[in-house]
Amino acid sequence: MTVGIVGLGLIGGSFAKAYKKAGHEVLAFDIDKSSLEFAKISLVCDGELNEDNISACDIILISVYPKAAAEYMNEMGRYIGKKPIVIDCCGTKRLVCRAGFEAAEKYGFTYLGGHPMAGTHFSGLKYSRADMFVGAPMVIVPPDFNDIMLLSRVKELLAPAGFGHISVTTAEKHDEMIAFTSQLAHVVSNAYIKSPTAGAHKGFSAGSYKDMTRVAWLNPKMWAELFIENKDYLENELDILINSLNEYKEAIKNSDIETLERILLEGKQRKEEVDGK
Numbered sequence: 001m002t003v004g005i006v007g008l009g010l011i012g013g014s015f016a017k018a019y020k021k022a023g024h025e026v027l028a029f030d031i032d033k034s035s036l037e038f039a040k041i042s043l044v045c046d047g048e049l050n051e052d053n054i055s056a057c058d059i060i061l062i063s064v065y066p067k068a069a070a071e072y073m074n075e076m077g078r079y080i081g082k083k084p085i086v087i088d089c090c091g092t093k094r095l096v097c098r099a100g101f102e103a104a105e106k107y108g109f110t111y112l113g114g115h116p117m118a119g120t121h122f123s124g125l126k127y128s129r130a131d132m133f134v135g136a137p138m139v140i141v142p143p144d145f146n147d148i149m150l151l152s153r154v155k156e157l158l159a160p161a162g163f164g165h166i167s168v169t170t171a172e173k174h175d176e177m178i179a180f181t182s183q184l185a186h187v188v189s190n191a192y193i194k195s196p197t198a199g200a201h202k203g204f205s206a207g208s209y210k211d212m213t214r215v216a217w218l219n220p221k222m223w224a225e226l227f228i229e230n231k232d233y234l235e236n237e238l239d240i241l242i243n244s245l246n247e248y249k250e251a252i253k254n255s256d257i258e259t260l261e262r263i264l265l266e267g268k269q270r271k272e273e274v275d276g277k
Contacts, residue, residue, distance in 0.1 A: 003058065007068075009063060017130035018161045020044065035125055081108075087140075140154060176233045189212055248263060
């Protein structure tokens with residue numbers, strides 16, 4: 001097949017490497033011409049994705065920020081045609097899906113929202129890997145939940161990436177869930193590392209510290225855009241967390257061991273309910 005990749009960062013680069021490894025033709029586009037030239041020289045892609053060849057693609061994976069993805073579909077929509085299936089790979093879905101579905105209807109191409117649930121705290125093509133998505137979940141937001149033929153085709157086209165599971169949802173449900181499972185964790189990690197005590201942690205830290213701080217090492221530009229676009233759901237999760245933290249703080253402040261034991265037990269039991277013992 002012929003695969004179009006828009007954006008040669010961590011996610012786009014990993015898709016490009018996965019499809020190349022599987023023996024497929026990869027055409028790529030990146031606003032950074034040096035990244036594109038490096039990708040061609042290092043055989044990450046076979047050539048540049050442009051107005052003349054985009055309609056020949058079987059699948060186009062747009063791996064840039066949501067606003068940029070929306071702009072790309074509006075600018076290139078007239079050239080895409082009916083053959084390619086276009087999937088964005090953005091971290092939030094409502095804004096980009098709204099733009100994508102509108103552009104698809106206007107220009108006559110097929111579009112689905114998508115979010116590959118994989119990555120690292122590093123960014124850029126140099127950290128991309130052909131096996132990045134092996135065994136990982138992929139979330140899909142289709143235009144029609146009853147179009148089994150389309151969903152089967154998407155599964156077939158994504159197969160070279162090696163996803164372990166493909167789930168189907170709405171843009172709203174995706175953004176609600178991602179506020180808790182990803183965005184809140186990044187906010188907490190980023191805030192946690194700002195303690196003055198962090199500078200002296202060596203010799204006193206192990207797994208707990210590493211787990212809590214791993215995603216503090218993030219891409220500020222990307223995550224700021226994602227947080228603002230999903231601010232309603234993220235604000236709600238922050239309110240829940242802050243209320244819970246205040247409950248712990250008050251129990252500790254008042255040396256209220258009974259309350260502290262109770263809320264700690266509640267947290268332990270909730271973890272067992274959600275993820276098993």
